Amino acid sequence: MYNFDLIIDRKNTNSIKYDFAKERGKPDGLLPMWVADMDFPSPPEVLADIQNVVSHGIFGYTEPKDDYYSAVSQWFSSRFNFHITKNDTIKTPGVMFAIAQAVRAFTMPGESILIQTPVYYPFYHVIKDNNRNLVTNPLVKYNIDFNDFEKKIADNNVKLFILCSPHNPAGRVWTKEELQNMNDICKKYGVIIISDEIHCDFVWTGYTHTCFGTINEDAIIATAPSKSFNLAGLQVSNIFVKNKDLRTKLKTEINLTGYSQLNTLGLTACQSSYEKGGLWLNELKIYIEENIRLVREYLSAKLPKIKLAEPQAMYLLWLDFSQYALDQNELNRRIIENAKLWLNDGVTFGEEGRGFQRINVACPKSTVLEALERLGREFYRY
Numbered sequence: 001m002y003n004f005d006l007i008i009d010r011k012n013t014n015s016i017k018y019d020f021a022k023e024r025g026k027p028d029g030l031l032p033m034w035v036a037d038m039d040f041p042s043p044p045e046v047l048a049d050i051q052n053v054v055s056h057g058i059f060g061y062t063e064p065k066d067d068y069y070s071a072v073s074q075w076f077s078s079r080f081n082f083h084i085t086k087n088d089t090i091k092t093p094g095v096m097f098a099i100a101q102a103v104r105a106f107t108m109p110g111e112s113i114l115i116q117t118p119v120y121y122p123f124y125h126v127i128k129d130n131n132r133n134l135v136t137n138p139l140v141k142y143n144i145d146f147n148d149f150e151k152k153i154a155d156n157n158v159k160l161f162i163l164c165s166p167h168n169p170a171g172r173v174w175t176k177e178e179l180q181n182m183n184d185i186c187k188k189y190g191v192i193i194i195s196d197e198i199h200c201d202f203v204w205t206g207y208t209h210t211c212f213g214t215i216n217e218d219a220i221i222a223t224a225p226s227k228s229f230n231l232a233g234l235q236v237s238n239i240f241v242k243n244k245d246l247r248t249k250l251k252t253e254i255n256l257t258g259y260s261q262l263n264t265l266g267l268t269a270c271q272s273s274y275e276k277g278g279l280w281l282n283e284l285k286i287y288i289e290e291n292i293r294l295v296r297e298y299l300s301a302k303l304p305k306i307k308l309a310e311p312q313a314m315y316l317l318w319l320d321f322s323q324y325a326l327d328q329n330e331l332n333r334r335i336i337e338n339a340k341l342w343l344n345d346g347v348t349f350g351e352e353g354r355g356f357q358r359i360n361v362a363c364p365k366s367t368v369l370e371a372l373e374r375l376g377r378e379f380y381r382y
Helices: 044-057 065-080 095-106 124-126 145-154 176-189 244-256 266-275 279-303 326-340 363-378
Strands: 089-092 112-115 133-136 158-164 192-196 220-223 237-240 316-320 355-358
Touching: 044 266, 065 244, 065 266, 089 095, 095 124, 095 158, 095 192, 095 237, 112 145, 112 355, 124 133, 124 158, 133 145, 145 158, 145 176, 145 266, 158 176, 176 192, 237 363, 279 316, 279 363, 326 363
Parallel strands: 112 133, 112 158, 158 192, 192 220
Antiparallel strands: 089 237, 220 237, 316 355
16 A cells, blocks of 8 residues: 655755765765664655644644544554553653653762663763763673673662663563563662663564553653654654652653643644554555565575674664674774765664664665665675
């Protein structure tokens, strides 16, 4: 029903992905497959609803009515068996905005916050930039070292744990048992949990996302339609906080920023996506899984030294180049200067990402094939 093969020219649209190579220290002419937005238009049903608002022509201060909250609630109850209400929901302009405010609301300068590395790099910034103590629980072959997890919490008097679920960049979908173990340890030491679940809609065949809110109702669940429906520029997210005391503290911290109403078009797009975007998303997931299959088979056949961390979730693939024994700078140089690709440097996600690159395959199949051919021309001989 939907055409995901269509190439949309994103150049000269002020796209960070396509138009800011020079500003980010990259040469022109690269094929950009790094930042986590998609090269597909948002669902046509959503675009039509946005156009209706644009046609009206007035973009005054806007708040959503109850049908907005009903759409959000229905999505998470039907897809993840997680039931939330309007009162549980805090609207923010983004998940990282919410996490930054949670850092300030639930910890004091100098107190410790735990993350599991390698992990989405803004986690590091909101901890360090707010003068909190960063504590890491490195993943071991993308599994959790629970002994280290508990020891780090106990030894550092950790106050807040930021979970990435599904995990970015490893593509792990945490099992109920893993989530329960993390929860039990955090409960034992009085650690508040905030779970970033922005990629929850992209879980692949054979795996099931378990919302942490179904494990612990006191956990803070950070969500957004931005990854699922390619709406990042419209800046809207929904943060679910059932615990009244935690919700009050987080709202207070957000109020201190002076922020109030969300983007008018973002609110429209969010409600429309959750009401009308389900079929589009289901078809898109099938398409992206086919892209992942192409990557898997190409690497196996032509570039066996590049190992794919088999993704259980996300359209961002984690590629291991370590068998080439290249210094990270040299690996980056070959990818950028020779292969003419713009990927995410693995070290950005932590020292555990040394020797890795992250590639975004939420794009037309022809783009994926072009990227693979560029890798092939550069790395087949080594």
